[in-house]
Amino acid sequence: MDLSKTLHIAAAGMKSQGTRLRVLAENMANADSIAQTPDEDPYRRKTVTFENVMNDELGVNQVRIKDVAQDRSPFGREYRPGHPAADQDGYVRTPNVNSLIEMADMREAQRSYEANLKVIEASRSMLQGTISILQ
Structure with a gap:
């Protein structure tokens, strides 16, 4: 039945978006995580990429997480001369997390x-309607 395939496709979408939300929450939680020494890097933002995959068992295309990778954009810099992670000029590298972007992605x-x-709710309702007609 096609409705069962629909349920599988939607469930795969929910699973992928749930993973994306987890990664976004990690980025938000670490938006202020800076290193403790000048040689260490601060937290680096993570990004999620999706891919379309054929589920041969069901004969349908489904979404899944292709990769959770680190964003290679440059770190920010903030002037904090007394911080242990400050360089010789007094600047500390800050995470490359932009809270506004993370909130929009979220x-x-x-x-x-x-x-x-x-x-899923609509498919379930349609299945229940079909079952009630058959009884």
Whole structure:
């Protein structure tokens, strides 16, 4: 039945967006995590990439996480001459996390998760309707 395939596709979408939310939460939690020495790097933002994969058993395409990678964009710099991680000029490297970007990504992931949940709810309702007709 096609509705069972729909449930699997939507569940895969929810799982992928759940992973994305976890990574975004990690980025937000570490937005202020700086190193303790000048030689150490601060927290580096992580990004999630998706891929389309054929589920041969069901004969449908599903989304899944392709990779959770580190964002290679440059770190920020902040003038803190008394900090243990300050360089000879008094600057500390800060994480490459932009809280506004993380919040926007989080909202997008939340909406995608909710859309997949609505698909599951609609499929479930249709299945229940079919079962009630057959009784």
